[in-house]
Amino acid sequence: MLHRQKDLTELMVRQQNLSLLPKRDVPVFNGDPLSFQPFILAFEHSIENNTSNCQDRLYFLEQFTEGQAKDIVRSCMHMDARRGYAEAKQLLKKHFGNEMKIANAYLEKAFNWTLIRPDDGEALLAYALYLRECLNAMQTLDHLDELNVASNLKLLVSKLPYKLHERWRNVVYEHSQRNNTRIRFTHLVEFLEHQSSVLLHPVFGDIKDPPPSKSPVLKAKPDTKTPRRGSSFVTSVMPAESQLQPHEQKVEHLKRNGHCFGCLKKGHLSKDCIKRMICETCKCKHPTLLHINSENADCCQQCTDHS
Incomplete structure (x- = not known):
């Protein structure tokens, strides 16, 4: 009895602690393959684990989806609740949670990344963080191993400012000389994280090159006379300065x-x-x-x- 009472007390304490946590929000899934895994984990944790009623689960699944994903869930609502909920989850995974589709979505976003302007530390950090996300996803998505291909690495590096191209070439050369192995995607991610930290240094990160000096431009006085035959040729023959x-x-x-x-x-x-x-x-x-x-x-x- 004492042992059971202790277990009940611990359960009450856990429930009390859970009640003090912020409310767990479930994101609305819009069909983006990159958002499928976070969505399904949040849905299972916040809704599926808190109700055993498959009818409620199916209705909530329809509520937290939109676009084509919502259409898929609705197509299962005429079935028996248990079967309909299982079928809806399976179809969502098939159309949006397929590993190849998720990997292709990661690759497409990386290859179509906007060019990063020189000295834009925030943009470089955002790029580095996204590639770190790709690197983490490589642990479970085999198709992302394409990021180790040299041609794909060159495409990723092409998004960087020109002065970082030379630094990356030095990294590749030193790596090949030291290890006698080819460079990999993880080395690029580490390189970008380091360079973004340098640009965002709290004291010296905002040092920028001075703007180029502009020499004054001399403008010719407009000719108010009515041009005669051949006058347009005269303007093209004589420079604006020489007419003065x-x-x-x-x-x-x-x-x-x-x-x-x-x-x-x-x-x-x-x-x-x-x-x-x-x-x-x-x-x-x-x-x-x-x-x-x-x-x-x-x-x-x-x-x-x-x-």
């Missing part, structure tokens, strides 16, 4: 690049030009670009001398 330079420098630029002084095109001299442009200022047969802004009456003669 003295007449002699314009002439030197055209000579150096072999342009005609009559139409500004290449391949012939102005004396052989048959498509001379008309100056908008003095109406002479030379481009407006080459007009001399002065009262000098020899403007056209100077253009002819240059040709």
Whole structure:
């Protein structure tokens, strides 16, 4: 009697301690294979273990699912409660808890991970933690052994900032020289966890490269005159800066690049030009670009001398 009374007392203490724990919430399962195992464990622990009524279990299973998963559970609700609950759990595992599907979901998420920006310690830590999750899942999912394949390791490393590529190459080289074995997925996970810890150092983790200096950009004044035939060609021939330079420098630029002084095109001299442009200022047969802004009456003669 004393022994039985002791057992009852211990049971009452355990029940009292359980009542003081926070309420255990069951997540709603939406069909994501990566969420199936946490969901089914939480459901069995919080609901299945607390009621032996299969009808209640089936109703709760329907309540905590959505999308295709809910449709599967509902398709079993016309059966006998015991059979329907067992069938619903089996179908959920078949469609969402299959080991190959779970492994493929892990691989797809890892291979499609967003590129990590340089010095983004938080993003690098998130990537390292997810790959640690994959490494842990490898203990029970044989299909995740594909992460040890060299081509897949290279794909995972491609998500890293460029400067980490060189550090990883050094790790691979030193490992091969020291152990004479190929690198494995677990080494990459350890490398990323170390690098993320370095970037998130509480004192020196936020040191960043200074921004590159920007040289001032000179902008040409807009031309408010109405363009004539060939004016768009003039803009492409002469750089924006040179349009603001003295007449002699314009002439030197055209000579150096072999342009005609009559139409500004290449391949012939102005004396052989048959498509001379008309100056908008003095109406002479030379481009407006080459007009001399002065009262000098020899403007056209100077253009002819240059040709």
